[in-house]
Amino acid sequence: xxxxxxxxxxxxxxxxxxxxxxxxxxxxxxxxxxxxxxxxxxxxxxxxxxxxxxxxxxxxxxxxxxxxxxxxxxxxxxxxxxxxxxxxxxxxxxxxxxxxxxxxxxxxxxxxxxxxxxxxxxxxxxxxxxxxxxxxxxxxxxxxxxxxxxxxxxxxxxxxxxxxxxxxxxxxxxxxxxxxxxxxxxxxxxxxxxxxxxxxxxxxxxxxxxxxxxxxxxxxxxxxxxxxxxxxxxxxxxxxxxxxxxxxxxxxxxxxxxxxxxxxxxxxxxxxxxxxxxxxxxxxxxxxxxxxxxxxxxxxxxxxxxxxxxxxxxxxxxxxxxxxxxxxxxxxxxx
Amino acid sequence: xxxxxxxxxxxxxxxxxxxxxxxxxxxxxxxxxxxxxxxxxxxxxxxxxxxxxxxxxxxxxxxxxxxxxxxxxxxxxxxxxxxxxxxxxxxxxxxxxxxxxxxxxxxxxxxxxxxxxxxxxxxxxxxxxxxxxxxxxxxxxxxxxxxxxxxxxxxxxxxxxxxxxxxxxxxxxxxxxxxxxxxxxxxxxxxxxxxxxxxxxxxxxxxxxxxxxxxxxxxxxxxxxxxxxxxxxxxxxxxxxxxxxxxxxxxxxxxxxxxxxxxxxxxxxxxxxxxxxxxxxxxxxxxxxxxxxxxxxxxxxxxxxxxxxxxxxxxxxxxxxxxxxxxxxxxxxxx
Numbered sequence: 156x157x158x159x160x161x162x163x164x165x166x167x168x169x170x171x172x173x174x175x176x177x178x179x180x181x182x183x184x185x186x187x188x189x190x191x192x193x194x195x196x197x198x199x200x201x202x203x204x205x206x207x208x209x210x211x212x213x214x215x216x217x218x219x220x221x222x223x224x225x226x227x228x229x230x231x232x233x234x235x236x237x238x239x240x241x242x243x244x245x246x247x248x249x250x251x252x253x254x255x256x257x258x259x260x261x262x263x264x265x266x267x268x269x270x271x272x273x274x275x276x277x278x279x280x281x282x283x284x285x286x287x288x289x290x291x292x293x294x295x296x297x298x299x300x301x302x303x304x305x306x307x308x309x310x311x312x313x314x315x316x317x318x319x320x321x322x323x324x325x326x327x328x329x330x331x332x333x334x335x336x337x338x339x340x341x342x343x344x345x346x347x348x349x350x351x352x353x354x355x356x357x358x359x360x361x362x363x364x365x366x367x368x369x370x371x372x373x374x375x376x377x378x379x380x381x382x383x384x385x386x387x388x389x390x391x392x393x394x395x396x397x398x399x400x401x402x403x404x405x406x407x408x409x410x411x412x413x414x415x416x417x418x419x420x421x422x423x424x425x426x427x428x429x430x431x432x433x434x435x436x437x438x439x440x441x442x443x444x445x446x447x448x449x450x451x452x453x454x455x456x457x458x459x460x461x462x463x464x465x466x467x468x469x470x471x472x473x474x475x476x477x478x479x480x481x482x483x484x485x486x487x488x489x490x
Numbered sequence: 491x492x493x494x495x496x497x498x499x500x501x502x503x504x505x506x507x508x509x510x511x512x513x514x515x516x517x518x519x520x521x522x523x524x525x526x527x528x529x530x531x532x533x534x535x536x537x538x539x540x541x542x543x544x545x546x547x548x549x550x551x552x553x554x555x556x557x558x559x560x561x562x563x564x565x566x567x568x569x570x571x572x573x574x575x576x577x578x579x580x581x582x583x584x585x586x587x588x589x590x591x592x593x594x595x596x597x598x599x600x601x602x603x604x605x606x607x608x609x610x611x612x613x614x615x616x617x618x619x620x621x622x623x624x625x626x627x628x629x630x631x632x633x634x635x636x637x638x639x640x641x642x643x644x645x646x647x648x649x650x651x652x653x654x655x656x657x658x659x660x661x662x663x664x665x666x667x668x669x670x671x672x673x674x675x676x677x678x679x680x681x682x683x684x685x686x687x688x689x690x691x692x693x694x695x696x697x698x699x700x701x702x703x704x705x706x707x708x709x710x711x712x713x714x715x716x717x718x719x720x721x722x723x724x725x726x727x728x729x730x731x732x733x734x735x736x737x738x739x740x741x742x743x744x745x746x747x748x749x750x751x752x753x754x755x756x757x758x759x760x761x762x763x764x765x766x767x768x769x770x771x772x773x774x775x776x777x778x779x780x781x782x783x784x785x786x787x788x789x790x791x792x793x794x795x796x797x798x799x800x801x802x803x804x805x806x807x808x809x810x811x812x813x814x815x816x817x818x819x820x821x822x823x824x825x
Contacts, residue, residue, distance in 0.1 A: 187539065191734055192648050193577035193718060194541040194638065203521065205540060206529040207620065209588045209635055215627035216590070242528035253544045253588075253633045255551070285542065287633070292550035298588045298622070298633040300544055303529065313527050381526060402706055 185248050185304075186282045195284040197249060199304050203241035206303035206310060208239035214294035222338045225264050227354060227361040228295075229271025231433075235386065236301030237365035238281060238435040242384040244311040244374025245303035247367065249284040250276060253298040255291035279367055311374050311439075313380065316381035320440035320462040323447060325366055325454050328389055328422035330414030332431020333341070334360035337417075356418050363435040368452045370437060378447055382439040388432040391482040394468060403467045406460035406480060429470075432484025512646045520583050520639075521617045530619040532584060534639050541638035541645060549629035557673045560599050562689060562696040563630075564606025566768075570721065571636030572614060572700035573770040577719040579646040579709025580638035582702065584619040585611060588633040590626035614702055645773070646709050651716035652737040655775035655797040658782055660701055660789050662694075663724055664758035665749030667766020669695035672752075691753050698770040700762035703787045704770060713782055717774040723767040726817040728803060731773065741795035741815060764805075767816025 178442075188196040199205055212218060212232040223231070233250060240247045252272070256265065276283055281301070334357035341349045354361040365382070375378045382398045389411070397404050413428040415421065422432075440462055441447050447456055470480040524530040534540055547553060547567040554653055558566070568585060575582045587607070591600065611618055616636070644766035676684045689696040701719070708714045718731045723744070732739050748763040750756065758766070776782050782791055799806075805815040 161558050188645070188647060193574040194543040194580070194645070196578070196640075196645050197540040197542060198642065199534075199540065201536065205532040205534065205637075207532060207586060207635070207637065208529040209586050209620065209622050209633070211590055211624045211631075211633075213590055213624055213627055213631070239528040243531070247527070251542060251544050251635070253546050255546055255548060285544065287544050287546050289546045289548055289551055293546055293628040296546075296590075296631055298544070298546075300542070300586070300635050302540075302542065305531075307533065310523070310529070310531050312523060315739075358782070368582075421748055430626050442602075 164465050186284045189282065189284040190286070190358045195249065195251065197284070197302060199248070202307050203304040204307045206240055206305060207300065208236050208244050209298060209300045210235040210239070212297040212299065212427045214296070216264060220295070222352070223361065224354065225267035226271030229268040229273075230275050230296050230362050232299050233272045233275045233281075233301070234363045234365050234435060236299045237275070237281070237367060238363070238384045238386060240301055240303035241366045241370035242311070242382050242437060243303065243305060244309065244379070244382065245305040246368045246371060247279050247281045247301055247303045249282045249301040251284060252286035253295040253300075254286065255289040257294065258289050260295065279365070289326070301359050305374065309374060311370070311379050311382040312381050312399075313381055313396045314399040315465070316396060316402055316440040317442065317460050318379050318402055318462050318464045319443050321447070321458050322393070322406065322438070322440055322460040322462060323391070323406060323456050323458050324385070324412065324436055324438050325369055325456055327412045327414035328385065328434050328436060329427035329431045330357065331363065331433040332357035332388070332427045333357065333414065333423045333428060335417045336427065339423045341413040353418070357416055359434055363433065365377070365435055366437045366454065369454050372451050373437070373439060378441055379439045380442045382437055385434045385436045386432055388430045388479050388483060389438065390429050391432070392438055393480070396440070397466065397468055400462075401466070402463040403463040403469070404460055405469045405471065407462055407471045410457060410459045412455065412457045440490045498614070501679075518618035521619045524617065524619040525621070530584065530586065532619070532637060534583070537642050537644060538639040539642045541575055541578050541580045541640060542635065542689055544633060544635045545570040545574070547632040547634065549631070555630070557691065558696065561601035561606030564603040564608075565610050565697050567632050567634050568607045568610045568616075568636070569698045569700050569770060571634045571701060572610070572616070573698070573719040573721060575636055575638035576701045576705035577646070577717050577772060578638065578640060579644065579705045579714070579717065580640040581706060582614050582616045582636055582638045584637045586619060587621035588636040589621065590624040590631040592626050592629065595630065614700070642707065644709060646705070646714050647715040647734075648716055648718050648731045649732060649734040651737055651775040651797045652777070653737055653797050653799045654778050655715050656726070656782070656793050657739060657741065657773070657775055657795040657797060658791050658793050659720070659724070659747065659771055659773050660704055660791055661769070661771045662747045663720065663769050663771060664762035664766045665692065665694035665751050665767040666698065667723070667762045668692065668749060668751045668758045671762070676677050688753070693752055694749060694769055698768065700770055701772045701789065704789050708772070708774060713776055713780045714716045714774045715777045720769045720771045720773050723765045723818055724773065725764050725815055726767070727773050728815075729817045731775070732801065732803055735797070736801070737797055738798040738800040738804070739784050740798055740804045740806065742806045745792060745794045747792045748791065761818070762813070820821055
C-alpha cells in the first residue's frame with residue numbers, strides 16, 4: 156500500500172505525541188512547540204549548554220530490510236544519536252527525524268519502525284519534536300538529530316585526554332560486528348539453507364542500549380578527562396580521541412573485553428573487538444588519581460591501556476611484543 | 491574520481507572553518523565545540539529560546555544534477571532551513587549538514603556544492619557546526635539542520651492567527667515553480683533542441699534569499715500574529731497556518747503578487763502563484779490596528795486577504811465570484 160506523505164506526517168505526529176507523554180525523566184517541559192510549526196522551540200534550563208548531533212541511517216549502508224526488523228531499525232536509528240549525547244556526559248532532551256520513504260513502502264513498516272524508535276525515546280524521556288518527510292528516490296533514508304543538555308562547560312570532549320591518563324571501555328566489544336559477520340555468511344548460502352539470525356542472541360547489534368546514565372555519572376563524578384562512543388570501532392574511535400587530544404596510546408590486547416554472542420555463547424575474535432563498530436559503548440580516559448569502579452549502573456568498566464606522549468597508538472599482543480594499531484574501519488554492510 | 495569519506499570530512503571541516511570566520515553578525519561565539527566531537531556544543535545567550543528545523547534535499551526529489559549547478563544545490567539546501575528560522579522571526583546561529591554521496595561523485599561537485607552552501611552561511615553569520623557523512627546507496631542525499639534563536643516567548647508561531655487579521659505575503663510568488671515548469675518542458679524536447687535555463691533569469695528558484703531580516707523586524711515591531719514561509723506554495727502553506735490556528739481565510743486572487751520571470755520578463759500564471767512552492771517568501775497575518783509598511787528591507791509586502799471564522803479558505807476571483815481554495819500541492823520534480 157503506498158504511503159501518502161500526509162498519512163506519514165499523521166503517523167509521526169501520533170508517535171511524537173506518544174513520546175511526549177512518556178519517560179521517567181520526561182523532557183516535555185523543555186519542548187515548547189514541536190511538530191506543526193516551521194521550527195521546534197526548545198527552552199533549555201539556565202546554566203545548561205546545548206548538545207547537538209546528527210546521524211544517518213540509510214538502507215543498504217547502515218541496515219538491510221532482510222536483516223533488521225523495522226523495530227530494530229527504529230531503535231538503532233535513535234540509539235546512534237543518544238550514544239553521541241552519552242559520550243559528552245549529557246542528557247538527551249529532544250529528537251528530530253528526517254525520514255524519506257519509497258512510495259511503495261507498506262505503512263505497517265513505518266508503524267513498526269516508529270514503535271521501535273518511540274519505545275527507546277520514552278525510556279530516556281526524549282520528545283520527538285519535529286523533522287522532515289519526503290518521498291525517497293530509492294531506499295529508506297533516515298537522519299536522526301538529537302539535542303541534549305549538560306551543565307555549562309562540563310560537557311566531556313574528545314580533545315582533553317593527557318599523557319598518563321588510563322584508558323577504559325564500558326561493556327564488551329565486537330558483539331555488534333559479530334552479528335553482521337554471521338548475517339553476511341548466511342546471505343552467501345542458498346536461500347533454502349539460510350538461517351535467520353535470532354535477534355535476542357545479539358542484543359548489542361539489534362537493540363543497542365546507549366550509555367546515557369553511565370556517561371552522566373562519569374561526568375558528574377569528574378572521573379573522565381575525555382570520552383567518545385565506540386560507533387566506528389575501538390581502533391578508529393581511539394584514533395579520533397588521540398588525534399583530537401594530540402596524544403598517543405598503548406593498549407593491551409589481553410585486557411580488551413570481548414563480547415560473548417550466539418547460543419551457546421562464544422567469545423568474539425580479537426579482530427572484531429578491535430575493529431568492529433556499532434557497539435555504542437563508551438571509551439574514556441581517567442586522569443591520574445581517580446579511582447574508577449569496576450562497574451557503574453551494572454555496566455562493567457575495563458582498563459585497557461594508557462595515554463602516551465606523541466601520536467602513535469600501540470597494541471601489546473604479548474609481553475614485550477607490540478605493533479602499531481591501524482584504524483581498522485567499520486564499513487557497515489559494504490563488502 | 492571516487493571520494494573517500496575521509497577526504498569528504500576534511501572538505502567539510504575546511505568549509506566549516508571558512509564559515510566560522512565569516513558573517514557580519516557572526517555566530518561563532520555561540521558555538522563552543524563544532525565538528526570533531528561526538529556532539530556540537532552551543533551556548534545560546536540567556537533569555538533566548540532555541541529554534542530547530544530539519545530539511546531534506548534529495549537528488550531527484552528536490553533537485554536534479556542536470557538542472558541545478560552544485561552551487562545552487564548547496565545554496566538551496568541551506569536556504570530551506572534558514573527560511574524556516576525566518577518564519578519564526580528568529581536569527582540563525584548554526585547549521586549541521588548530513589551528507590551522503592555516491593562513491594563515484596567527483597570531488598569537484600562536493601567543493602562547488604560546499605561553496606554555494608558556505609557563501610550563504612557566511613552572509614547570515616551561520617557556523618557550520620557538525621553533521622554526518624556517509625556513502626549514499628543512490629543519489630546525493632543532504633539533510634540540513636538549522637539552529638536559531640529568538641527572545642523567550644517571542645517566536646512567531648503558525649497557530650496564533652485570529653479572525654479579522656489581515657493576510658500579507660512578502661515579495662512575489664510563483665517564480666520558483668515557473669523555473670521548474672520551463673525545465674520540465676525543455677527536458678521533454680530532443681537533446682539537440684534543449685535550451686539550458688539561464689539561472690540569472692530565475693534567481694528566486696536557483697538562489698532564493700531567506701527573509702531573515704524581514705522576519706526579525708516583523709517580530710520586533712509586534713506587527714505579526716502568525717507566520718509561515720511559502721515553501722510548499724501559498725495554497726498549502728495558508729492551509730497549514732489556518733489549520734494550526736483553527737481559522738478560515740478569504741484571499742483576493744487579483745491582489746496576489748505574481749512573479750515576473752525570464753527574459754524578456756513575463757508575469758507567471760495565477761496557478762503557479764497560488765500553488766507553486768519553494769519561493770521561500772513569508773506569509774503572515776497582522777492583527778487589527780497594526781499598520782504594515784508597503785515594504786521592509788527593500789522587500790515589498792502585499793495584503794492578499796483576511797482571516798475568517800470557521801475553517802474554509804475561499805478565493806475571490808472576481809467581485810462576488812468565489813470558490814474554495816484547494817491546497818494545490820507542490821510536488822517538486824515528480825510528474
